[in-house]
Amino acid sequence: xxxxxxTKYNFSTIRNSLIIFYLCYMGAxxxxxxxxxxxxxxxxxxxVTGKVGGTPQTWSSSILAxxxxxxxxxxxxxxxxxxxxxxxSVSRKEIFVSYAVFLCPLAxxxxxxxxICIYADGFVRWLFHSDWRGLALDFQIMQAPDxxxxxxxxxxxxxxxxxxxxxxxxxxSLMARWKIxxxxxxxxxxxxxxxxxxxxxxxxxxxxxFTFMFLDETTGLLIALKQIVFAIIVMIIAFPVMRKTTIAK
Amino acid sequence: xxxNYAIELNSLTKKYGSSHALDGVxxxxxxxxxxxxxxxxxxxxxxxxxxxxxRIFATSGQALVFGKSAYENIDILKQICLIEEKGFYDDAIxxxxxxxxxxxxxxxxxxxxxxxxxxMFELDERKKYKQLxxxxxxxxxxxxxxxxxxxxxxxDEPSLGLDAVLRERFYEAIIEDYxxxxxxxxxSTHLIDEVSRLFEDIIIVDSGKFLLHSNAAELQxxxxxxxxxxTAVREAAKDAVVLNEESFGNTLILSVYAKxxxxxxxxxxxxVDIQPMPLQKLFVQLINxxxxxxxxxxxxxx
Numbered sequence: 001x002x003x004x005x006x007t008k009y010n011f012s013t014i015r016n017s018l019i020i021f022y023l024c025y026m027g028a029x030x031x032x033x034x035x036x037x038x039x040x041x042x043x044x045x046x047x048v049t050g051k052v053g054g055t056p057q058t059w060s061s062s063i064l065a066x067x068x069x070x071x072x073x074x075x076x077x078x079x080x081x082x083x084x085x086x087x088x089s090v091s092r093k094e095i096f097v098s099y100a101v102f103l104c105p106l107a108x109x110x111x112x113x114x115x116i117c118i119y120a121d122g123f124v125r126w127l128f129h130s131d132w133r134g135l136a137l138d139f140q141i142m143q144a145p146d147x148x149x150x151x152x153x154x155x156x157x158x159x160x161x162x163x164x165x166x167x168x169x170x171x172x173s174l175m176a177r178w179k180i181x182x183x184x185x186x187x188x189x190x191x192x193x194x195x196x197x198x199x200x201x202x203x204x205x206x207x208x209x210f211t212f213m214f215l216d217e218t219t220g221l222l223i224a225l226k227q228i229v230f231a232i233i234v235m236i237i238a239f240p241v242m243r244k245t246t247i248a249k
Numbered sequence: 250x251x252x253n254y255a256i257e258l259n260s261l262t263k264k265y266g267s268s269h270a271l272d273g274v275x276x277x278x279x280x281x282x283x284x285x286x287x288x289x290x291x292x293x294x295x296x297x298x299x300x301x302x303x304r305i306f307a308t309s310g311q312a313l314v315f316g317k318s319a320y321e322n323i324d325i326l327k328q329i330c331l332i333e334e335k336g337f338y339d340d341a342i343x344x345x346x347x348x349x350x351x352x353x354x355x356x357x358x359x360x361x362x363x364x365x366x367x368x369m370f371e372l373d374e375r376k377k378y379k380q381l382x383x384x385x386x387x388x389x390x391x392x393x394x395x396x397x398x399x400x401x402x403x404x405d406e407p408s409l410g411l412d413a414v415l416r417e418r419f420y421e422a423i424i425e426d427y428x429x430x431x432x433x434x435x436x437s438t439h440l441i442d443e444v445s446r447l448f449e450d451i452i453i454v455d456s457g458k459f460l461l462h463s464n465a466a467e468l469q470x471x472x473x474x475x476x477x478x479x480t481a482v483r484e485a486a487k488d489a490v491v492l493n494e495e496s497f498g499n500t501l502i503l504s505v506y507a508k509x510x511x512x513x514x515x516x517x518x519x520x521v522d523i524q525p526m527p528l529q530k531l532f533v534q535l536i537n538x539x540x541x542x543x544x545x546x547x548x549x550x551x
Contacts (some may be wrong), residue, residue: 009349137253
């Protein structure tokens with residue numbers, strides 16, 4: 001009952017922003033589709049169309065949806081939100097579970113929206129007698145050959161969002177637990193990025209990790225599985241961190 | 250002997266760096282009473298309430314609610330409704346959503362009563378939180394506190410920003426609802442005289458230390474102003490603890506703490522004027538550190 005109330009509350013706080021985001025996202029996708037379909041192939045508008053490895057590909061602008069998801073996850077796990085719920089006599093365990101419960105349907109909704117946008121784009125192109133753009137032409141086809149299967153596409157998008165959401169929740173919890181100011185996090189991350197740029201090996205290892213996590217030559221379902229396991233591990237790390245969060249300034 | 254206390258604080262200490270926000274506070278509160286938690290700014294009232302509701306952690310000692318610690322104890326947490334000065338709500342959230350959330354969190358939530366309170370406090374449930382004035386924010390907190398019917402309901406500065414009419418409505422509502430649904434209510438406030446009629450027991454904390462826990466009526470029965478000619482006043486107050494004295498020409502006014510009647514029959518007979526001391530004045534006297542040794546010797550404070 002309390003988890004349901006908390007999940008409902010979490011959704012109510014982001015619902016309007018999410019609707020506005022998807023209206024803008026869908027609008028931009030359709031405008032770009034019309035421009036792309038009515039002009040020559042491979043015109044890049046708003047990063048929607050491009051050429052990958054000599055084959056015309058269409059960017060799904062996933063990165064935009066992922067960014068918004070990360071933002072929502074961090075805000076939900078942020079000091080302000082956690083403190084607010086603690087002051088409503090909610091246990092840390094309930095806050096954590098309600099967040100996990102909130103994360104899954106949100107990721108599912110956003111993955112479905114992603115697919116709808118791709119098909120809307122394809123439909124507009126088809127109306128303009130251009131090539132049908134299905135999932136097989138989406139940028140995410142690079143992740144695995146079977147990404148043109150709608151269920152596999154959904155599973156991979158969903159699990160990527162969960163993995164990103166878990167990581168951003170961990171960062172949000174760290175900030176909430178130790179009351180780290182955003183500016184400090186930004187500075188530390190900047191220093192880390194500079195250090196990484198200066199160290200080729202570390203970059204290679206990180207690229208290896210990302211390749212292992214997000215790309216696979218054989219099957220999208222394996223990618224999804226790895227990402228879900230990764231998300232669960234990160235959440236297990238995040239729990240003891242957020243469990244010690246207090247409302248003290 | 251009462252075993253099932255609503256609240257038990259055992260040597261509760263909270264340190265921030267080297268400074269003590271609470272220094273070994275111990276007190277036991279019986280259930281189903283209205284308590285007044287009094288103290289100056291920074292005395293440690295809010296710290297006690299925050300530790301009780303597991304919002305912050307004690308450095309040492311124990312804080313139990315209905316016999317258990319509230320930390321990660323959902324059964325206890327849902328019995329605690331602590332209303333603070335500020336709600337920390339999202340600016341875009343509407344009052345309706347705030348009440349829906351509260352309804353989902355407190356098992357004894359009374360939807361109809363919340364609706365009646367909305368009318369009483371003249372709040373429009375469609376309003377967004379950012380549109381609320383300071384007084385309206387307080388009203389919303391009071392509605393949640395009252396309609397939650399939580400077995401432990403705590404109001405920390407409940408009437409901040411409320412006009413006199415709404416404050417009176419709150420006091421009436423709390424008495425009415427408490428009569429029908431007895432529960433443990435703690436009110437921490439600086440408007441002592443105004444709220445004093447609600448209190449059954451009073452707890453005073455000062456500089457992080459527990460000072461006094463007493464029945465409100467008994468406490469007020471013992472506090473008086475004695476005024477008149479100096480010799481008569483001093484004679485009347487000879488067995489009492491003098492909290493303060495002021496002279497106006499030939500008239501001496503003593504603030505005293507004593508039992509009138511059987512304990513000090515002489516006091517009432519003398520040619521002096523005896524007036525009861527308002528609770529707020531008594532509180533100001535009791536937290537005066539210069540007379541703490543005297544008060545401790547007399548067993549008035551701890």
